[in-house]
Amino acid sequence: MKTFTYERATDPAQAVALLAREPGARFLGGGTNLVDLMKLGVETPGHLVDIARLPLDRVEETPDGGLLIGATVRNSDLAADPAVRTRFPVLSQALLAGASGQLRNAATTGGNLLQRTRCLYFQDVSKPCNKRQPGSGCPARDGAHRDLAVLGHSEACVATHPSDMAVALAALDADVLLLGPDDQRTVPLTDFHRLPGDRPDQDTVIRPGELVTGVRLPAPAAGLPSAYRKARDRASYAFALASAAVVLDVREGVVREVRLAFGGLAHKPWRATTAEAALRGGPATTDAFSDAVEAELAAARPLRDNGFKVPMARNLAVRLLTELADPDATAADPTDPRHTDHRRGDR
Template identity: 70%
Template sequence: MKPLGYTRPTDVAGAVALLAGHPGARALAGGTNLVDLMKLGVERPGLLVDIARLPLDRVEETPQGGLLIGANVRNSDLAAHRLVRERYPVVSRAVLAGASGQLRNVATTGGNLLQRTRCLYFQDVSKPCNKRLPGSGCPARTGVHRDLGVLGTSEHCVATHPSDLAVALVALDAVLHLTGPAGDRALPLTSFHRLPGETPDRDTELGPAELVTAVELPPPPAGARSEYRKVRERASFAFATCSLAALLALRDGRIETVRLAFGALAPRPWRALTAEAALRGEPFTAAAVAAAMDAELASARPLPDNAFKLALARRLAVRELGLLATDREAR
């Protein structure tokens, strides 16, 4: 047995102090990912700092007309919240696509964004993995990689980020509120998750002893409809093969607003900025969407068994934007 300490601070400052004073400590909220990794031997913290009861569990309107979502808001509460369903349906649908009801009742907003990859080699401590042990290699490149990344990968890692919620929040230009030893700061979610490069062991820009305290959503784009679509191997409780959060608003047949964020294609939620720029201001056609996606995917580096994701992502964008453009539901 490995000795394990446990403590339950009463405020954010106390939690930060505990994390700062104990290198290797981990914050514990819902524990739906951390506890699994501890059972596998991937995570071996000497101290768990239980932040589940900190007062970070509210959804509040901001003066600008957006929402401030506490890091400890449970996924089930987030999906069911009236203002989320009315103003940001893409968030509610992403959460409901993400896991079973039992897990959503425990998992938190902040923890969802911080969950780690489900790559088989990362989770198996008997195998080499650059994300788990830098310099040991990436056997996924020549091994099992069907569900892994095609965009933003490197020679050192091809893992994907597993969160559904993060994909929707990236499409909405969400901002994270962080608290650490140096104080408070805000960071766009698009800049939070890192690409692997030569340091695949660093998943995010979260600093030492920092906590995610809230997620802020700006007001939704005027007139935009949104959708979250998840393609997976089975109908429920499966991680995405490819997913898409899409927002679209048309004016006189031309694209006024378009947002596209993909899941399961990259080590972070992938905001399709190239495709968005190609579509903005153009007449809406399926051919235009397909061409924009070709431009977006031009930098992809698929492996033999996951090259199908390129066609899947293209078709998913054409289908979902087409439904949004014609005000139709695919459900």
């Protein structure tokens, strides 16, 4: 690890000012991703601004009935928050499906959103990688890509975004709150992360010097049936091969509202807008769910070794939609996400 300097910020405005003062500086929250990348030589900041003790560590009700989640709220605290568990269960389930208990106790909401891909070539500085060094190439396309993207990838990059939490937030229509040197702004979570295009080094739309100060969950999703389901190579400590987050409102057998997002398939959480449009106002049946998800995944472009992700994602989503549409039919199913013991985590 290369030499770096360090200082601790006491409020968000000071943190932004400190970062602007030092070229090549980075914010440090829980450090569960950044420090690992520094050890690998992928990240080499000359200065760290510690934001872990900023007063952004609360989950608060908003006047309209939504929630405001501070950027430094720990993943374990967010997953256990009573309002999250009862009103936004998909988020609690996604958090508990990610990382180990030890990591969830350190990782923060803002850091989770900003974590970088676990593509082997990105993490190995002896290999070329367009995400790490633009223009150097993407050896993953013809190399080890079993875990990588089938949707939205480009010739420049086939990496996937690793977050479970961000997939749930995409399905919840969450907003990301940002503070920069000149102003504050709000970005929809679905627009916060980027597809790779020809600039895979840019994971998000965050501007230089901006700090994530929080995430806002809108009121319309509060209390609706929701759930998260994840497929992985082993029961704990593994990233998603494919995952699905669903928010579903069914009345008298008709889909009144649906939000579906996939993880493990793309460079960003993939909001399934084609499937959603096909389902709204239609029957809440397994056949309708299957047809809609098939239409969404028709855009997939699997590589040599990861075509299995397409039927895997389809099956995850269809089963989850079916379970939420008819909870009584799965009340005794031990694999139902509402009855699964997630405490072990997975990374």
